[in-house]
Amino acid sequence: MEQRDILDVIGVGIGPFNLGLAALLEKTECTYKCFEQKPTFDWHPGMLLEGTTLQVPFMADLVTMVDPASPYSFLNYLHEHERLYQFYFFERFHIPRHEYNHYCQWVANSLKGLQFSSEVKTITLHTEGDTYYEVTVQQGEADKTYYSRHVVMGVGTQPIIPKDFQRMYSDQLYHSAHYKMKREQTLQARSITVVGSGQSAAEIVYDLLQQQSERKYELSWYTRSKGFYPMEYSKLGLEHFSPDYTHYFYHLEQEKKEQALKNQALLYKGISFKTISDIYDLLYERTIGGQKTPIKIQALTELTNIERKEDSHVLTLYQYEQGIYEKAVSDMVIMATGYQNTIPSFLEGMKPYLQLADHGQLEIDEQYKVKTSVEGASLFIQNGEIHTHGVGAPDLGLGAYRNAAIINQIAGKEVYTLYKRNVFQQFGF
Template sequence: MEQRNTLDIIGIGVGPFNLGLAALLEKTDSTYMCFEQKLKFDWHPGMLLEGTTLQVPFMADIVTMVDPTSPYSFLNYLHEHERLYQFYFFEKFHIPRNEYNHYCQWVANSLGGLQFNSEVKKITLHTEEDTYYEVTVQQGDATKTYYSRHVVMGVGTKPIIPKDFQSMQSDQFYHSAHFKMKREQTLQAKSITVIGSGQSAGEIVYDLLQQQNEQKYKLSWYTRSKGFYPMEYSKLGLEHFSPDYTRYFYHLEHEKKQRVLKNQALLYKGISLETISDIYELLYERTIGGRNIPITIQALTELTNIELQEDSHVLTLYQYEQEAYQKTVSDVVIMATGYQDTLPLFMDGMKNHLQFDDNGQLEIDEQYKVKLSVEGASLFIQNGELHTHGVGAPDLGLGAYRNAVIINQIAGKEVYKLYKGTVFQKFGF
């Protein structure tokens, strides 16, 4: 039989979740490599705006919630960068988004098992004499092959623009994920429209409002949602982002899960109270003395059509309570329309082994393992299990817990302590 060096784990994608996996694997004997097609770690670079913060406390770093003594904790990062006293006086749980990104880059530079500029092209599951994965990776000009007993998918979600408008994308019509890169050009426009009512939309609108007096553009903000509502951030509401709630949700019936998720949008899709307050206070200041409101803000309004008119966009808007249409013109349109998980192209060769539910979504067991047609090799998923595990899937605060569950399974023992009773309330009988 062909001799091969078989790793215990290959991670695909190096975002916060697989970065945490690699950091937590450092305390084990497992051999691993993680591949990322970007040149370096860079977390949502298009939204790394000055003044923006994480929406979770700093303890939601990549390790602390299962290993507070880890050398890769955020507090140790501060210690190594001689910023502990400054952070102490900073007195905030929600840290700057730029600092979180720099923290993750520091961890990435400290780990030896990460390979950047490495695009996974194909995964093949072999089941002949032994069960293992063959992973083909494009690294610069070279194509290399790696082998592993387990694969952990952490490729993240991708920006989504409604299908009818995807062909319109340009420097003047783009997703909010690209805002920072296109910001300077956007500020030169005569009119700007933001579509959406999540945190990204709120942060972009606030940034544009701050520049408006100098740049003099017309600014509009529309959403098809019922309003510009705050994200649920009460302490008992936050308990939905816990191992206890994840366990409860997982054991609900499939149809029930879909209905529950539809009613939980504001647990993770709204705007922070601070951002809403910042916007309102700026509007209040700008309208002193009877000055005109510097922005059009309107909910219950859906973008139904776009036509190009020279260098501008003619937008058709539908207010669905009034059942009325209106047209407006905007030079730049920023679509803050969220993200979606998709099955990457390199998984095409695996489709015969994957099990899907009636909605075409991956079947995933309680321990984050994708259900396969064969046994012996595990395929785990990071932030692709919203439909099976609930609202905590994309939450940074549960990333370390999920990684601990995965590592304990692979090791066949309790490497990291996982405990129940993490919340005060009960979610069911």
């Protein structure tokens, strides 16, 4: 019989969460490999704009919240780059987004178990005798098969454009995720429209406002939301991004979970106070002496239709409180319409074993394990469990905690200590 080299764990995708998994696995004797189809680590490259920062403190790095002495901490990154004193005098908790990306690249370059330009095509289950996963990976022109007792999926979310407008996708109508790559072309337009009211939309609007005096384009900003509201950033509000709240949320009934998520949008979908302030201050300065407001900003307005006309777009906008439709023309349309989770195509071979909820999403246990009919081989998920674990699923500050919980299960012992009490408030009885 063929002797197979069976790893302890394979990570699919190398974003911050699986990168953190790999960094924390270095402290164990577990064997691992992580695969990523991109050629290098690059975190949201389309939104790495100058002046933008993380929306979480620097302690939400890959490892610190469970292993502050790790050589892969952000503070050690600063030490290795001779920047500790500069950061000390920088006096900010929220670091530049570009620096966070560079920090992650530094960690990625330090780990030997990562393989880029490697796309996972299929995952199937071997059940004859020992139970383990067979993972087929396309590397260059060839496919190679790897074997592992556990798999951790960290493939992230995908940019979403409303279904009615997907056919219109082009260099002139695109998702905010690609803004930086298309920025120079966008700045040459005569008119630009941004759709959405989250942080990405606001950062793009602020960047466009800064260039508008020189470029002379018309600028519009619409959202169907009730307003351009700030993200909840009070200290007790932030405690929702804690293991304690995750535990509380997990044990709610599904109907209660769905209702809670609807009411918590501003915990993770709003705009930072600073970005709102920067936009407002710039508008105030630009309108001194009776100058015309350089942008049209309107909430409560849904984009209902787009028609292509020569080298521009005709937008149909509906102000739903007034019940009024209006047409607008725009050369460029930037859709800051968010991201969504999908069940990856490489799980097709696992369908007979997966447990799905009524809404078609994966069933996930409290310890981040996808519920299956399989014994002895676990399938874990990163940032695909907001429907079961709540608003903390995509939050960088909970990434290390989730990885520690996963690693403790893979290692079969407590490698990382996880506290039972992390916040001041109680979420239930």
